[in-house]
Amino acid sequence: MSSFVRLPNGKQALVGLDWDTNSQGYGSTEARMRAKGAKASGFILRGGDNENLGLVTDNTVPSDGCISFAAVMADDLGADWCGVFQLDGQFVFVAVAHGCVLADGDRIYPHEASAKARLEQESRIFDKVYCPLSWGRVNSLDSDAAFKGAAWSTGAPIVVVRQAKKVNRQQVLIGAIALAVLFSGYQGWRIYQERKEAEELARRAPPPPPVDPWVNRASTMQAVDACLAAREVLSSTSHQGWDLKALSCEFNGTAARVVGTLSPYTANVIQPVLPPQFAAKLAADGTVMEATAQLKLAAVNRRGERPSAAAILEARNILLGQPKPATWRQNGRVATFDLSTSAPVQMIGASLQNIPTISIGKIELTGENWRVQGDIYN
Structure with a gap:
């Protein structure tokens, strides 16, 4: 379920995208066709070779210039990590492997307990973990500091798909x-x-x-x-x-x-x-x-x-x-x-x-x- 969160610069970012990875990279035409086939209202390409494709697959319609929260954090924090960010009373979980946001690695949780459970489950396979300092988790980095220090002004906007054609079954x-x-x-x-x-x-x-x-x-x-x-x-x-x-x-x-x-x-x-x-x-x-x-x-x-x-x-x-x-x-x-x-x-x-x-x-x-x-x- 996609949702908007407020950024330090006062603008909004979208969380809850569905992600896919292709080591050969996606072309812009292929990405748009995949978005239309999935009836997505928007998409974003990221990674050095455009190998990471994010789709807005629910009824949320991103505004022009809207950016992806997970995409900016993935660009800012590097190749392999996972973390929970506390924003607007909600908890955003992001997981990145080999520089790509994972298929289910962009999710929002309304309750702290469910976000903690997800982080503990995923942290076993990551060397770098971010979470709020108030959690008191050992060997973890401050997710609030990482969020405030991210380059939000340079994030690439989500491409809005205004007309989606039906898939030829x-x-x-x-x-x-x-x-x-x-x-x-x-x-x-x-x-x-x-x-x-x-x-x-x-x-x-x-x-x-x-x-x-x-x-x-x-x-x-x-x-x-x-x-x-x-x-x-x-x-x-x-x-x-x-x-x-x-x-x-x-x-x-x-x-x-x-x-x-x-x-x-x-x-x-x-x-x-x-x-x-x-x-x-x-x-x-x-x-x-x-x-x-x-x-x-x-x-x-x-x-x-x-x-x-x-x-x-x-x-x-x-x-x-x-x-x-x-x-x-x-x-x-x-x-x-x-x-x-x-x-x-x-x-x-x-x-x-x-x-x-x-x-x-x-x-x-x-x-x-x-x-x-x-x-x-x-």
Whole structure:
């Protein structure tokens, strides 16, 4: 939710923008098209190569010459930091990594307790932290002094988007399908190459004992492909009068437990015909059929993966940047996520596949909606 705050020079700045990062940079035309596609009322480009794009995506309309609070503070305080600034009785949280404002790193909180909780959650991955001196936080810098000393008079204005055109949904759908096909083929090749490499290493010498939790777990795309294959098998029972209502795929190491719920849609339903690894029986209520299977996935070589703050930030940007942001919880060295989406699950898997130490623990399908749960280590 965007909001205006008063600056030391008497003018106003906008907080609460949604941010995106592209290492190749954004052109002004591309930025304007992205703003119109997101139905944003304004946008701002920042960074040395215009790699950081901020969008005003709610109903707030910035006035001509209005500046972004997070953009000015990011320019003023440097590459990697997070902080809370107390302004007009509210608390503004800003997080910057590698010089770019994070996807959810520009937020305003009405209460001190919620702002403190957010700062404590995020401060573990930043070396520099700002907060009000009254909080008495150890090893923190004075956010009020940083705010008053910022170069507010030189901040670039937010570009107002006065007319937003509707997105051509058919073109978006065609592009998504094409992207999914390309990613599927590429990831299939990658999995084949990784499997060959693992077999060659096993032939030459016995592998060292696993020392990290993610080493003996399936890769992201292995989990996605296994669940999609199970859906295809169970959906084929429509010829016998059954409809796949729900699907659950749980992953433990390289083992997968699949549970599908089949509901009859005709009075002429017959016993579903399934591969040998699937067992089907009536559920306890006697109205639906439950099909289960225990699957074994091929081992992949994940010993070279190492935790890093960059991997954590990349995963956060992808998952929290979804139309419906994922739930993200940090607990010590492991962060867990829970994403509900109507987007193709193979697109989610492909975007996470190359992030070190990330694994999927469970995939669920209800109707046309997917739920993906997993974790990543730092």
